Every structure is written in structure tokens, then in C-alpha cells.
Amino acid sequence: MSFRVFTALDFSDQVLSKVVDYRRELEHRLPSILRWTKTDQLHITLKFVGELQENHLPAVQRELEKTFSPIQRFPLRLQGAGFFPTLNQPRIFWIGIDPAPELLEIVQKNEELFHSLGYPMEKRPFQPHITIARFREGISRQDLLRFQQIWNETKTVFQAQQTMDHLTFYQSTLTPQGPIYKVLSKVNFQ
Numbered sequence: 107m108s109f110r111v112f113t114a115l116d117f118s119d120q121v122l123s124k125v126v127d128y129r130r131e132l133e134h135r136l137p138s139i140l141r142w143t144k145t146d147q148l149h150i151t152l153k154f155v156g157e158l159q160e161n162h163l164p165a166v167q168r169e170l171e172k173t174f175s176p177i178q179r180f181p182l183r184l185q186g187a188g189f190f191p192t193l194n195q196p197r198i199f200w201i202g203i204d205p206a207p208e209l210l211e212i213v214q215k216n217e218e219l220f221h222s223l224g225y226p227m228e229k230r231p232f233q234p235h236i237t238i239a240r241f242r243e244g245i246s247r248q249d250l251l252r253f254q255q256i257w258n259e260t261k262t263v264f265q266a267q268q269t270m271d272h273l274t275f276y277q278s279t280l281t282p283q284g285p286i287y288k289v290l291s292k293v294n295f296q
Contacts, residue, residue, distance in 0.1 A: 108157045110278045111290065113170070113216055114149040115209075115270055117236075121184065122148060124266045125201060128187075129238055135256050139249045140199060140239035147287055148236050150203060152216050152273070155225055166223065167275065167291045173219050174273050174293040180208035184236070184266045193254060196241050201264055203234035212273070271295050 117125075126145055133142065158166065183204040189196035203209070213232045221227050245253075272295060277288040 107160045109160065110154075110156060110280070111158045111166075112154040112276050112278060113152040114274050114276055115152065115182075115212075116149050116272070116274050118268050121266045121268045124264070125236065125238065128201070128260075128264045132256065132260065136249075136253060139242055139245045139253060141242060142239045143237055144284070147285070148238065149274070150209075150234055150236060152213055153220060153228065155220055162223075163290065169219055169223070170273065170275055170291065170293050173215055174212070174295065177212060177215075177273075177295045178208070179269050179271045179295045180206060182206055182209060182268055182270050184268075185262075185264065187238075187257065187261045187264055188235070189241075189257070190233075193257075194250070196250075196253070198237050199239040199241065200235035200237050203236065205232075205234055209234060209270075 122145055125148055129142055132140075183206070184201055185204060186202040188200055188202055190198040190200065210232070217227055273293045275290045275292070277290050279286045279288070
């Protein structure tokens with residue numbers, strides 16, 4: 107048996123509350139063009155690993171512990187909002203993360219760890235963010251222009267900071283209602 111897995115950094119209730127407040131403000135102004143990410147699914151994805159055989163799980167968890175438990179806790183700043191891939195054809199709406207050196211070190215160690223276990227290296231450059239919404243299919247030009255206007259008004263409003271103190275290893279199960287995440291393990295930083 108196998109399951110889909112990924113590594114991530116999670117946020118405190120205080121930071122999540124700020125994200126939810128920002129989202130609520132936008133939900134009232136953009137009610138129909140975005141599908142909002144559930145609060146319990148807000149995180150920074152470090153690496154989507156893909157399928158992992160169940161019998162490999164203990165070894166991967168040991169390697170994660172060995173690699174990341176010596177990492178020192180570090181501050182991380184969330185700021186601003188944006189979208190992927192372009193303003194004229196947006197698919198993902200996100201909150202930005204300052205690419206702190208400690209974060210980039212964790213991403214690199216994560217890539218090296220999974221590469222040593224036979225998984226491919228990520229080809230795209232790491233762009234730290236929290237996906238707060240996905241755009242619905244077929245939004246009208248009028249809705250897109252409205253989004254662009256609201257985004258221009260609010261893109262620098264969001265700011266928060268948190269000390270990152272652990273890495274989470276998740277299982278992701280796809281369902282018709284959306285993904286369900288299950289914590290497989292956590293590795294606490296120093």
C-alpha cells in the first residue's frame with residue numbers, strides 16, 4: 107500500500123487567526139471567484155514527495171528526525187499577497203513568506219534527503235507561500251478586473267511573524283470534497 111506525502115511548516119493559531127481575518131475581508135468583496143483553503147490546511151509546503159510505500163514510512167520518519175531535529179528554531183515573516191502564475195490568468199492566491207536563510211536551508215536539506223531516498227529533485231525554484239485560495243474555472247473578465255483592483259488595494263496589508271519550531275510530515279488523501287491531510291509525524295527544532 108502507498109500514500110501521497112509531503113513535508114510542510116505549520117503556523118500558530120495566532121498567525122492562522124490573522125490569515126482568517128484577512129481572508130474574511132476578501133471573501134465579502136470576492137464572494138464567487140475564489141475557493142478558499144480550509145484553515146486547517148494552511149501551511150508552507152516544503153516538498154510534495156508523491157507516493158510513498160507504507161513499508162518505507164518508518165525509515166523516512168527516522169531520516170526526517172535525524173536531518174531536522176538539530177535545526178534551530180527561527181523567525182519567519184509573512185507579508186503581502188500575490189498569485190500564480192500571472193495576473194491575467196491567476197490560479198492560486200497566496201500570502202507571501204520572506205525567504206529567510208534558515209527556511210532555504212531546510213528546503214535544501216529536504217530536497218537532498220528525499221533525493222537520497224530515490225525521489226526526484228524539484229525543478230522549479232522554491233517560492234515560499236501559503237495558498238489561501240484557488241480561482242474558480244472560467245471567471246469572467248469583469249470578475250478578474252475586480253480581483254485585480256482589490257488585490258492592488260490589499261496586497262501589502264497582510265503581515266505576521268512567527269518562530270518556526272517544527273516540520274510536519276503529512277499524508278494527503280484526495281477526495282471529491284478536497285484533500286484530507288493527516289499528520290504522520292512532526293520533528294521539533296532545537
